[in-house]
Amino acid sequence: MTYTITIDPSGRQFSAQPDETLLAAAIRQGVPLPYGCQDGACGSCKCKKLQGEVLHDPYQAKALSEQEASAGLILACRAHAQSDLRLESRQVGAADAFPVKRLPVRVSRLQRATPDVMILHLQLPASDALGYHAGQYVDVLLRDGSRRSYSMANAPHFQALAPGLELHIRHLPGGLFTDHVFGAMKEKEILRIEGPHGGFYLREGSNKPMILLASGTGMAPIKALIEHLRFKNIERPTTLYWGVRRPSDLYLNDWIAAQCADMPMLRYVPVVSDALPEDGWSGRSGFVHRAVLQDFPDLSGHQVYACGAPVMVQAAQRDFAAAGLPADEFYADAFTSALDKLGA
Template sequence: MSAGPFQITVQPSGRAFAANEGEPILQAAIRQGIGMPYGCKDGACGSCKCKKLEGTVVHGEHQSKALSAEEEAAGFILTCCGVPQTDVVLESRQVTDESAFPVRKMPSRVLSLEKVSHDVMVVKLQLPANDTMRYHAGQYIEFILRDGARRSYSMANAPHNGPGVELHIRHMPGGKFTDHVFTAMKEKEILRVEGPFGSFYLREDSGKPMVLLASGTGFAPIKALIEHMQFKGITRPATLYWGGRRPSDLYMDEWVKARLAEMPQLKYVPVISNALPEDNWTGRTGFVHKAVMEDFPDLSGHQVYACGAPIVVDSARAEYSAVCKLPPEDFYADSFTTEADKHGK
C-alpha cells in the first residue's frame, strides 16, 4: 500500500482531488476549495456521511449517532474523520465548486455586546475593512483561542448586511469561552477567526416551498437565510418554526414579526416546550420538530433547513423522511454540537 497522496473521486460529479497521507477527506476537500456537505468537522453530527464505492478508509474518533457500526459495515463513511489508505471513490451530494469561498484566518474586533435574554449574547465583530470575508448566509466561523482550541458560531447576518458579522452566543456555564463572553469580554477586544465553513445555505436553484426549523440559537443562521431571501427578492413560500423552552428563549421574536410585515411569503410558528404559568403562553406547545409534522404531514415537495440542538436536528432528519416522505436530499442541516457533544458526554 502506498503512502499517498491518494486520489479521491466524488461521484456522480466525477470531480477528483488529492488527500495527503493521514489527511481526512473533508480537510483535503476544504483545502482545495472542493465543496462537500459537512457540519461540525468533529465526527458528531453526521452531515458529511456519504457512501464509499471503492477504496479503504480508516475512521478517527467519532460518535455512533453520526455513523453507526451497521452503517460503516454497509460502506458509509464520515469524510470529516475518514482518512484514506488507498485511492477512494465516493458518492456524495457535492456542493458546486463556485460556491466554495476561500477559507481564511483573520483578526476581528468586538464592536458590540448585547445580552438579549438570560443566556444569549449578540456579539458583533468588525473584520478587516480591506480584507472582506466572503460567505454564504448560513455558514459559520471558528474562533481560534489562545490554546489552539476552536469554537464555532454561525453568522446571523447575510453578507450584504456586513462588513461585520453578528453571532448569537448561548452561555454554557463552565464553558471557558462562553464564560468569557458573558463575564469578561469587552468591546474592542481582538479575536482570531477562521472561515467561512459549512454547507448550510439556501439552495437557490429550487422553487420548492421551505420549512425553516430552528431551536434556540439555531435561529442565527436561519435569520441570515431570511435576510438573504429578502435582499435577493426570493419569493418561495417559507414557514419558520422556532422552538424554545420558555418564550424568552425566542430572543428575536419581534425581529421575526417585523419581517412578516415585509415578506408576505414568510409565515412564523413559535413553539414553546416548557412554558410556566407566569409566561401566559397561548401559542403552540411541545417539540418544535413535531409541530412541523402536524402542519405538514406530507413534505415530499418541500425543502427543510434545520438548525439547532442535535436532538432536534437528528429527530427531524429521521422522522421527516420516514413519516412525512421528505426526500433525504432535501434536508439541509447545521447541528449545534457543544464541546460536550463532540466528546460524547
C-alpha cells in the same frame, strides 16, 4: 502514497494521504465538505462511499449508526483513505466557492438578548472583505489552538454597507470561550476567525416551498437566510419553525414579526417545549420538528433547512424522511458543543 478523492455530483476532486482524515485533506485543498465538531460526535460530515475503501478512527455511535455504516455512509472527519475514493455529498458546492480566510476582527458591540444568549457584533478589516453564503459559519480561533464554530446571523449583502459579522452565542457554563464572552469580554477586543465554512445555504435553483427549522441559537443562520430571501425577492412559500424551552427564549420574536409583515410568503410558528404556568403560553408546545409534521404530514414536495442541537437535527432528518422528504432536500447544520464532543 496519495489517493484521489472524487465527490459526486459536483465532480470536485482532492488528494489525501493515508495518515490524514478526508476532512482535513479537503479543508487543506479548499474543497468545502460539510462538517461540525471534527471529532466524530455530530455526524455533520456524513457522506456516502460509492467506491473505494476507508479506515475509520473511533467515533460516537450517535454520529454514525451501524445501519448507516452498512449502507456505505462514512464520517469524513474520522475516515482515512485506503484507496482512490468516489464519495457522494450533495452539500459540496462548485469550484467557485468563497475562499476560506483567516482574519482579525474587532468586537464592536456586545448585545445581551437573553440571560444566556449574547449577540456578538464583530467588525471586519476594511481592507479584506469576507465573502460567504447566508447560512455559513466561521470558526473563532482560540489561543490554545482550539476553535469554536458560530453561524453568521447577518446576510452577506450587508457587507457592502458595513463590513462585519453578527454571531449568536449561548452561554455554556464552564465553556472556555462562552465564559469569556459573558464575563471578561469588552468592546474593541481583537479575535481571530477563519471562514467561511459549511454547506448550509439556500439552493436558489429550486421552486419548492421551504421549511426553515431552528432550535435555540440555531435561529442565527436561519435569520441570515430570511434576510437573503428578502434581499433577493425570492417568493417561495416559506414556513419558519423556531423551537425553544420557554417563551422568553424567543429573542428575535419582534424581528420575525416585522419580516412576516413585509414578506407575505413567510409564515412563523414558534414552539415552546418547557413553558411554566407563569409564562401564560398558549401557542404550540412540544418538540419543534413534530410541529412541522403536524402541519405537513407529506413533505415529499418540500425543501428543509434545519439548524440547532444535534438531537433535533437527527430526529428531524429521520422523521421527515418517513414523511416523504427526499434525502437530498434536507440541508442541516448541527450545533455541537464541547460536551457533545465528549459524549456528554
